[in-house]
Amino acid sequence: MILYGRQDISPQDIAAVVEVLNSDFLTQGPRVPAFEQAICDLTQATHAVAVNSATSALHIACLALGVGAGDLVWTSPITFVASANCALYCGAEVDFVDVEPTTGNMSPAALKAKLETAQTRGRLPKVIIPVHLAGHSCDMKTIGALARQYGVSLVEDASHSVGGTYDGDRIGACSYSDITVFSFHPVKIITTAEGGVATTNDARLAEKMALYRSHGITKAVEKLQRPDEGPWYYEQQELGFNYRMTELQAALGLSQLDRLQTFVEIRNRLAESYRSALTGSAVKTVDPLAGSLSAYHLQIVRLPDPAKRRAVFEKMQADGIQVHVHYFPVHLQPYYLGLGFKEGDFPDAEAFYRKIMTLPLHPGIKVKEVDYIVECLLTHVST
Structure with a gap:
């Protein structure tokens, strides 16, 4: 995995x-x-x-x-x-x-x-x-x-x-x-x-x-x-x-x-590999502001069809790729619903959540693994 x-x-x-x-x-x-x-x-x-x-x-x-x-x-x-x-x-x-x-x-x-x-x-x-x-x-x-x-x-x-x-x-x-x-x-x-x-x-x-x-x-x-x-x-x-x-x-x-700078550099290189591989596709990377340097804790992408996300998620897991979703909107958690929040309160957050998926990103990832992850993702998104 x-x-x-x-x-x-x-x-x-x-x-x-x-x-x-x-x-x-x-x-x-x-x-x-x-x-x-x-x-x-x-x-x-x-x-x-x-x-x-x-x-x-x-x-x-x-x-x-x-x-x-x-x-x-x-x-x-x-x-x-x-x-x-x-x-x-x-x-x-x-x-x-x-x-x-x-x-x-x-x-x-x-x-x-x-x-x-x-x-x-x-x-x-x-x-x-x-x-x-x-x-x-x-x-x-x-x-x-x-x-x-x-x-x-x-x-x-x-x-x-x-x-x-x-x-x-x-x-x-x-x-x-x-x-x-x-x-x-x-x-x-x-x-x-x-x-x-x-x-x-x-x-x-x-x-x-x-x-x-x-x-x-x-x-x-x-x-x-x-x-x-x-x-x-x-x-x-x-x-x-x-x-x-x-x-x-x-x-x-x-x-x-002592290795923080190295970790951040590796994460940014991997993120650039994801961005390059996904350019021109229907899958869009979530990118940092221009002029800033992200620590790239997560590589989040936006999928073209929210209705297919669960199927894509499960297929990626079956391919040995631990994808994730960050995050389910806090205001829709049961505890916060109990405080009076409801679906529709923050529509852009809810729409963002429905589209996103987190791909593997950490210093142990290899570029060839990024290529494999992207190949699997684009295959499952298009089928």
Whole structure:
């Protein structure tokens, strides 16, 4: 089976983890701060807060921005459910902004219209979470300008995008947002097994996120609210969580970062092979914005006939090709239907979903396998 995504673990990665296993610290040691600094060096963001998953990072990002009961958070309906759930964890309400029909990313035009209506109704969101689907950056310049105009905070869900660029900056630099979140799940660009990080240029937000990731506890003398009772003393100042990244995860992440550029280059070469092979056919690739560099977490294509997708999907699987679909619209999940959403609420997202399929893309894929995948796909689409 040609897998749609998988981790790439080297002997150096294994050695880095074994070194931690033989050390004094399996958690709360020096590797996590080193990994955070490496992420800052990569993205040019001022602060990075490493956690045990991107879901945790999204949650503490919302908390740090003050999201709570009575607030509203908007995100994309074409994403993994965590992009929306993070707001619900805070007691807020969630709504969605429709997507661009060809990219699946948040539509600036739809966002502008929705913000205008929301302002008229006196119900603006507190936070907007655009999602960089497949590693392709959203139009953050336009989205950022709209957020500033309406006084709304921005969190980039860049779970697919570490190593990518937009408008000359690394994704994660927070040039247009308050916070950016990355994921290091095994099928992502680099992995820490499970793990995530939030970057920001705001020291106050970084401090809050660091507090929330570890039970809301601090030992910093200058932050204590009661008299210091001794070297053992700590205070819980917020209702936080155990979202810490372990030393094992951070060591793996540090080692993987050494190959990040190589991984991104390989993914882009494979994506170009797909694009070239499909040019002129009825199958269309989902491509990044001009002038940006996608990390290419996913190779998504749009099929010409939505009615045939399931048959094509099953035939591809029978050919030994693990295709996938990213994503079923969040607002149509049973839980969200229970919140009052319904089919037809976001027509472009629903139409995009009905056409898409994810093809295998990871550093272990060979060009000859791309040729085989495309040959099978075009055969099944045309029959």
